[in-house]
Amino acid sequence: MNLEQRVYKKLLxxxxxxxxxxxxxxKAVGLKNGQRVIGKIMNNNPYPAIVPCHRVVMSTGKIGGYAYGEHxxxxxxxxxxxxxxxxxISSFDKKLFRF
DNA sequence: CGTAGGGCCCTAC
DNA sequence: CGTAGGGCCCTAC
Incomplete structure (x- = not known):
């Protein structure tokens, strides 16, 4: 399984x-400082209906980007x-999933 | 083969 | 608040 597939699977x-x-x-897939790699992979997400890349946000609590528009x-x-x-995002810590 | 460039970012100031 | 610099992986030369 390549990196992208592992990322998509983990995100499920x-x-x-x-x-x-x-x-x-x-981190969950073993990358150090791989944030931007994740962003790029999310941008290339070929399964938007299956892989919930909209649930990936910035560590600052901001929404972050989205291929089809942030809104x-x-x-x-x-x-x-x-x-x-x-x-x-309100109550960021409470909403944050722990892998 | 090597390498430059870029990406839905993160951290520290 | 904003911004600079960093760092990782992929892709296209």
């Missing part, structure tokens, strides 16, 4: 209503029960 562990960060996901990412997260105020 993150349930609806929770989020992870680019850095955490990088869509924001809406998807809201629909899953994640509250977002002024572009930042």
């Amino acid at each position: 562990d993150v349930p609806k209503g929770q989020i992870t960060t680019y850095g955490e996901l990088a 869509i990412k924001t809406k998807m997260l809201s629909d899953e029960g994640i509250e977002i105020k002024n572009g930042k």
